[in-house]
Amino acid sequence: MLGPNGKNRTGLETGRDVLTLHQFPEHDLTSNRNFKRSSSWQAYGIATLIAALSTLIVGVMATRFSPVNLIMIYLGGVVIAAAYCGRGPSILTAVLSVLTFDFFFTAPFLTFTVYDSQYLITFAMILIVAVTISSMTAQIRRQADAAHEREWRTANLYSLSRELASSVGTETLIQIAAQHIKNIFDAQIIILLADANGQLVMKISATPTLPMNPHEQGVAQWVYANSQPAGLGTATLPGSQGLYLPLVTSRGAAGVLGVYPNQVAFSPEQFDMLDALTNQTALAIERSRLAEETERSRVQIETERLRNSLLSSVSHDLRTPLASITGAVSSLLENEYTLTPESRRELAQVAWEEATRLNRLVGNLLEITRLESGGVHVEKEWQPLEEVIGITLNRLEAQTNTHPITLNLPLDLPLVPIDGVLIEQVLVNLLENAVKYTPVGSPIDLLASFEDHEVKVTVADRGSGLAPGDETRIFDKFYRALPSLSGGAGLGLTISRGIIEAHGGRIWAQNRPSGGAMFGFTLPLEGDPPEVDLEND
Amino acid sequence: MTDAGTPPVNGSLILVVEDDPQIRRFLRATLTSNNYRLLEAGTAQEALRQFGMQHPDLIILDLGLPDLDGLEVTRRLREWSSTPILVLSARHEDRDKIAALDMGADDYLTKPFSAGELLARIRVALRHALRTAQTDEQPVFVLGGLRVDLAYRKVFIDDSEIHLSPIEYKLLQVLIHYAGKVVTRDQLLKEVWGPTYTNESHYLRVYMGHLRQKIEKDPARPQYLITEPGVGYRLKTE
Numbered sequence: 001m002l003g004p005n006g007k008n009r010t011g012l013e014t015g016r017d018v019l020t021l022h023q024f025p026e027h028d029l030t031s032n033r034n035f036k037r038s039s040s041w042q043a044y045g046i047a048t049l050i051a052a053l054s055t056l057i058v059g060v061m062a063t064r065f066s067p068v069n070l071i072m073i074y075l076g077g078v079v080i081a082a083a084y085c086g087r088g089p090s091i092l093t094a095v096l097s098v099l100t101f102d103f104f105f106t107a108p109f110l111t112f113t114v115y116d117s118q119y120l121i122t123f124a125m126i127l128i129v130a131v132t133i134s135s136m137t138a139q140i141r142r143q144a145d146a147a148h149e150r151e152w153r154t155a156n157l158y159s160l161s162r163e164l165a166s167s168v169g170t171e172t173l174i175q176i177a178a179q180h181i182k183n184i185f186d187a188q189i190i191i192l193l194a195d196a197n198g199q200l201v202m203k204i205s206a207t208p209t210l211p212m213n214p215h216e217q218g219v220a221q222w223v224y225a226n227s228q229p230a231g232l233g234t235a236t237l238p239g240s241q242g243l244y245l246p247l248v249t250s251r252g253a254a255g256v257l258g259v260y261p262n263q264v265a266f267s268p269e270q271f272d273m274l275d276a277l278t279n280q281t282a283l284a285i286e287r288s289r290l291a292e293e294t295e296r297s298r299v300q301i302e303t304e305r306l307r308n309s310l311l312s313s314v315s316h317d318l319r320t321p322l323a324s325i326t327g328a329v330s331s332l333l334e335n336e337y338t339l340t341p342e343s344r345r346e347l348a349q350v351a352w353e354e355a356t357r358l359n360r361l362v363g364n365l366l367e368i369t370r371l372e373s374g375g376v377h378v379e380k381e382w383q384p385l386e387e388v389i390g391i392t393l394n395r396l397e398a399q400t401n402t403h404p405i406t407l408n409l410p411l412d413l414p415l416v417p418i419d420g421v422l423i424e425q426v427l428v429n430l431l432e433n434a435v436k437y438t439p440v441g442s443p444i445d446l447l448a449s450f451e452d453h454e455v456k457v458t459v460a461d462r463g464s465g466l467a468p469g470d471e472t473r474i475f476d477k478f479y480r481a482l483p484s485l486s487g488g489a490g491l492g493l494t495i496s497r498g499i500i501e502a503h504g505g506r507i508w509a510q511n512r513p514s515g516g517a518m519f520g521f522t523l524p525l526e527g528d529p530p531e532v533d534l535e536n537d
Numbered sequence: 538m539t540d541a542g543t544p545p546v547n548g549s550l551i552l553v554v555e556d557d558p559q560i561r562r563f564l565r566a567t568l569t570s571n572n573y574r575l576l577e578a579g580t581a582q583e584a585l586r587q588f589g590m591q592h593p594d595l596i597i598l599d600l601g602l603p604d605l606d607g608l609e610v611t612r613r614l615r616e617w618s619s620t621p622i623l624v625l626s627a628r629h630e631d632r633d634k635i636a637a638l639d640m641g642a643d644d645y646l647t648k649p650f651s652a653g654e655l656l657a658r659i660r661v662a663l664r665h666a667l668r669t670a671q672t673d674e675q676p677v678f679v680l681g682g683l684r685v686d687l688a689y690r691k692v693f694i695d696d697s698e699i700h701l702s703p704i705e706y707k708l709l710q711v712l713i714h715y716a717g718k719v720v721t722r723d724q725l726l727k728e729v730w731g732p733t734y735t736n737e738s739h740y741l742r743v744y745m746g747h748l749r750q751k752i753e754k755d756p757a758r759p760q761y762l763i764t765e766p767g768v769g770y771r772l773k774t775e
Contacts, residue, residue: 042727352651359649363628382739384746390757406756415739421767532743535702 011125041087047089050077053094055104061310062105071122074101077128094130111380156184160277171203173288175283177257178204184277185270186262190242192220193255193285200224200256218243220256227253229275233266245278249286249446302387313478313490317361321354326352364491367425368379368477371498378422378502382415382530383454385448385523391420392427399432402440408447415529416455422499423523426507429492430519431460437481438463453525454505460518465511474509496521549663549697550594552576554610555582555625556603560648562595571661581605585613588620595662598642599625600633608637616639618671622661634769638721643675645719645768657775661717678713680774683752683761685713694752705731705748708741712762717774721764745770 054077058070074097082090102112106119114120160180164173170193178189190212190293200220202212210402212220218239223230223244230236232243242260246253257278266274328347332339339347370376386409393405427446434444438461445460466474473479475497478490494507500507500521507521551568553562556579568575576591580583581602583746588596598615600607611622611708624644626634634645646654670743678685684693700707711728712720725741726734734740745764749756763771 124679250669313683366628383742386746386757387742387764390749390759391766393758394763415743424766427597530739532740534743535704 014045039356040086041090041433042157044092047081047085047093048096050081050085051093051100053077054093054097058101058105065107070105071101071126073159074098075129078130079133082130083137085134087109087134088132090126090134094127098126103228149269154167156180156273157276157280160207161280161284164280168288168291170285170288172293173284174203174281177277177284181257181259181274181277181281185259185266188260190258190260191247191255191281192258193223194224195246196201203255216241218256220258223256224253231258232261233271243274245274247278247282249282249289251286254282254285254289263335268301289298310478314365321358321361324354325351325358328407333440364495367495368491368498371495371502373497376422376498376502378419378499379421380417380503382417383420385413385416385423385457386411387419387426387450388418388420388447389423391423392431395424396428396431396435399435400444403438404441404443405431406443406445408445410449413448413450413455414525416523417526417529418503418523419499422502426496426499427457428461429496432490433459433461434459437461439460454518454522456522457523458518458520460512462512464515465515466509466517471511476509493519548574550574550576550591551595551659552578552584552587552591552596554578554581554596554602555599556580556601558662560599561626567655568659571656579603579726581607581610584610588614588618593620594666595621595623595659597623597625598637599766600630600637602625606633608640610634611637611640611642618667621666623658625757626772631767635721638719638768639723643718647683663747665715665718678716680716680761680772684774685709687713692752698770699751701748704744705751708748709752710743712770712772716772719769721769723769 022095058073061073078090078094078097081093081215099112100112102111102119102123106410107115115325153427160177163176163180167173169174174193178191180438181187182189186254189204190202191204193203195201200217205212216231217241219240222237223246225247227246228236228247229243231240232238242258243266244258245253245257247257259274315529328351331345332344332351367376388410389407393400431444431446438444445458447458447460449456468483475493476490477494479493480490481530497507500523504524504526505522507518507519509517512518552561552572553561553564553568553575555564555577560580561577561579565575565577566736573590576587576593578587580605584596584598584602588592598607598610602610607626611624614620614622617669619641619761622637624637624645625641625648626637627648628644631750634647635712638645641667644658646658676686676688678687682695684696685691687768688691690702692706708725722738722741724737726737729744730737730740745762746756750758750761752761753759762774765771
């Protein structure tokens with residue numbers, strides 16, 4: 001690509017190269033071989049036909065040409081036969097030519113007797129020509145076949161390595177390799193890979209229904225342990241059903257490839273080929289494993305980094321209220337006689353508010369830890385949502401008196417299977433957010449509706465709405481839309497999401513078309529609500 | 538029933554059972570400055586001993602004691618005494634808290650709590666104990682705009698009579714009996730529907746909803762019938 005012609009090579013051409021390679025189908029080799037084997041009778045027939053044709057032509061020409069020229073016709077036929085039909089058929093043509101020439105065209109006619117001994121030289125020459133030419137053609141053909149096979153091998157190796165290179169993941173890689181090898185060799189392929197304990201685990205199996213028999217398993221294990229091929233067609237344990245090759249990487253065998261030929265055993269060339277393909281596969285597996293390891297350590301580093309930043313964020317969030325409390329209370333203690341009643345009250349108020357905030361922070365941290373470790377037990381009970389909303393509004397009375405909350409709850413809202421304490425927490429988080437992020441006096445709407453086996457709850461405000469991208473980011477741990485706003489640690493929405501998901505519902509954030517942010521969640525109505533026998537009034 | 542502003546039952550003796558010395562300091566300062574007399578115990582054994590000797594009027598019991606489970610203490614006290622028990626619980630002790638209430642504790646406070654909450658709970662518990670001792674319930678219960686004539690089973694909101702179904706009335710009656718105190722869901726179900734209904738908490742929720750529709754000005758923001766999340770209900774008196 002980087003050579004002087006590099007600039008002229010276009011992607012299209014490369015594509016065409018590949019296409020050509022791909023189109024060298026595996027069958028080429030097999031069909032050649034088939035032709036050689038099955039067509040020998042045909043070749044002898046053609047050889048005979050050529051001899052007959054030569055005789056016919058010579059018969060027509062005999063009266064007008066000298067015997068030397070007639071011999072040339074025969075010689076031509078022999079050359080053609082030698083060139084196209086192989087050695088045996090060409091010798092047949094030569095012998096037939098000599099015999100017919102002798103029989104029909106030399107005196108005494110219609111006998112195999114020859115008066116002129118000169119013809120013996122002619123006959124010998126014809127035979128020599130036939131043998132020489134046919135040998136040469138055969139050799140050329142062999143060379144061509146070999147070249148063809150090399151090309152085919154290269155093509156196959158290339159196409160396998162190309163496909164392997166463009167794929168990710170050990171599982172996919174071995175799938176591809178197995179499919180390739182299976183197509184090339186007309187055989188069943190299994191691939192076993194070693195697990196962390198060095199035990200071979202079947203990854204690709206020839207017959208999914210049948211487990212590997214213990215003997216074959218033993219052979220495979222031996223191959224894995226010794227990194228040497230064994231089984232069918234090798235010197236080691238040749239009585240096995242399959243041929244097993246180790247998938248050798250730079251760090252020892254990664255596994256074993258097993259081949260069960262459908263027909264005959266493999267030729268040395270095929271064995272070489274198989275070896276090459278196995279090496280390709282092993283290399284690909286190693287590459288993939290290295291990549292996976294790199295990815296794992298990258299994730300680990302990332303996790304570590306995240307944990308550190310969380311830790312520093314948390315300790316900051318915890319220290320800030322502690323600093324206020326310490327400051328306020330120490331002032332109360334040390335300036336007992338100089339403080340005016342107003343400042344004393346103010347300091348006590350600060351300490352109280354910050355302690356409350358600290359309590360909420362610690363609670364949130366515990367909650368998120370429990371949610372993340374799966375330690376939250378959702379105790380669902382069928383209950384009216386109105387009650388949970390009531391508790392929430394009661395609890396938030398002090399915070400929400402600056403923001404009028406409009407409730408819109410349909411009267412026929414069904415009972416919902418929820419953990420009231422957890423859902424209350426979600427509502428508190430959503431309403432607190434709405435209060436915190438909107439100016440004083442800005443109204444908040446709390447709506448509930450019922451459709452399609454779920455209850456939908458929405459908390460909508462009339463603030464400045466969400467910044468683009470915040471719709472999903474806002475649920476991230478420790479994410480704060482406005483970091484300057486003091487208060488939370490950016491956990492409320494993360495916890496809310498955890499709780500709603502634990503209920504099997506969805507939670508989302510969006511901007512209202514008319515301005516402001518809107519948070520919604522759904523609660524699925526799973527199972528049958530309990531019957532409540534209402535008394536007759 | 539608007540004695541919220543009146544001073545506490547004078548000089549009531551309170552037994553504080555708490556192993557954390559700082560919380561005890563805080564309780565001591567708060568209670569003594571509100572004219573309560575104080576006994577202190579750091580362990581359950583000490584508490585049971587003090588209780589037997591001094592007969593306090595109320596016990597503030599921390600659930601997480603070093604020697605004995607707070608639940609066990611509640612059980613032992615309730616075997617022979619009806620002295621009000623106010624349970625203090627940490628956040629992760631929710632189940633213990635409800636168990637203690639079902640076992641006979643009178644009320645609870647979740648740490649951290651404010652002095653105001655603590656004093657309100659103490660007042661309610663002492664008052665309730667006093668009323669139970671006198672065994673004569675007031676024939677008319679008044680709370681803000683709500684007036685319930687317990688003798689004639691009539692309920693008035695702002696002087697106009699409202700109609701309650703028998704179950705709704707019974708529910709209200711039980712809550713009035715324990716006015717100001719938390720009543721667990723199990724207790725309400727048992728007292729209103731009967732002992733076989735303790736697993737049917739949705740009944741309670743549905744009827745509480747009905748009752749709120751009739752009594753509360755804004756049923757979504759109840760002023761009287763307060764839900765104690767995860768625990769039960771309370772008829773708010775202060």
